[in-house]
Amino acid sequence: MDSLLKHMVDMTGHRDHAMLDISVISAVQELAGAAQTRVLNIAIIGERRFLRSRASIGGGSSARVDEADNSQLGEPIEHFPELVRCLDEFGASAESVDDKHCHTMWLPIWFGDKADTVLEIVRPGPFVGEALHMVAGIVGVYRNFHSLLAYSERDSLTGLLNRKTFDDQLARMLQAVNDQKLLLPGQEERRNTGEEEEQWLAVVDVDHFKSVNDRFGHLYGDEVLILIANLLTSSFRSQDRVFRFGGEEFVILLRSTTLANAYRIIERFRTNVAAHLFPQVGTVTVSVGFVSIRAGESPVVSLGHADQALYFAKSNGRNQVCHYDELVAGGQLQAVASNDTAEFF
Missing domain, CATH: 3.30.70.270 (Reverse transcriptase/Diguanylate cyclase domain)
Structure with missing residues (x-):
């Protein structure tokens, strides 16, 4: 519980989206016992959707902002049918298991009926109930604080920074x-x-x-x-x-x-x-x-x-x-x- 409160205090102390992303993946990585955690951005190019990493942590390294070049399309979202189905059905989460029994969970960050951000958690085994409960709380705080930052920073017509x-x-x-x-x-x-x-x-x-x-x-x-x-x-x-x-x-x-x-x-x-x-x-x-x-x-x-x-x-x-x-x-x-x-x- 002390760790959960510490992460929540850390998240709500930021006034920058990049540092907020770093805080949430650091918290989720620890609380879920994950091998890798990423904040993914959903980019729409033409009529297709692609996933681009915005921040990541894993492999024993510190959390970092991923400075991807938008000339690179990213990962086509159709490569992840469970996530596609979740987004199409306005779901709260999606999960897949690969042939090495590695579990991946995606948590879309919904604002109304739109989600352009997804939290991805990769774990070597199944997700356990207590950890999921704490992760859900962290994601809820992240979503609400992300929304507050976006509202104060964005132009109402275009959605760009103001x-x-x-x-x-x-x-x-x-x-x-x-x-x-x-x-x-x-x-x-x-x-x-x-x-x-x-x-x-x-x-x-x-x-x-x-x-x-x-x-x-x-x-x-x-x-x-x-x-x-x-x-x-x-x-x-x-x-x-x-x-x-x-x-x-x-x-x-x-x-x-x-x-x-x-x-x-x-x-x-x-x-x-x-x-x-x-x-x-x-x-x-x-x-x-x-x-x-x-x-x-x-x-x-x-x-x-x-x-x-x-x-x-x-x-x-x-x-x-x-x-x-x-x-x-x-x-x-x-x-x-x-x-x-x-x-x-």
């Missing part, structure tokens, strides 16, 4: 950059060649969105924003953070990647939007400006630079991705400390 959570997330990223300010020998050279992993901020704007509202009405405009939010979620990685700033503006924080990979990820999103057929509206495009987040820079400066790159993209043909530093190096933009035309602050 503007209110952006400042905190960017502050954490800036702190991480500042912590790595002292470069090891050779790192500066890699940064100059674009091989250094950095943190990135991208600003997205829907091209000609006012004309969508004017021609088709705000209901179709809202549907375009919802669909673009879905494309943002499926195009970026699980460790990245996507925000709706209001209207047709979105911001993405890309974590720990190279310039080439950041460009590839953002470009993938742009092409996904351009290739998508929006109901009634037809084709829609987006323009994107992005910049690396540097130690010592304020949020205003970082956003201003990304916004300058976005403005350049929109002023020079739209439907393109522009990198601030490349524009400055090419003489197409003048480097300034901040951008007075930015609409974010």
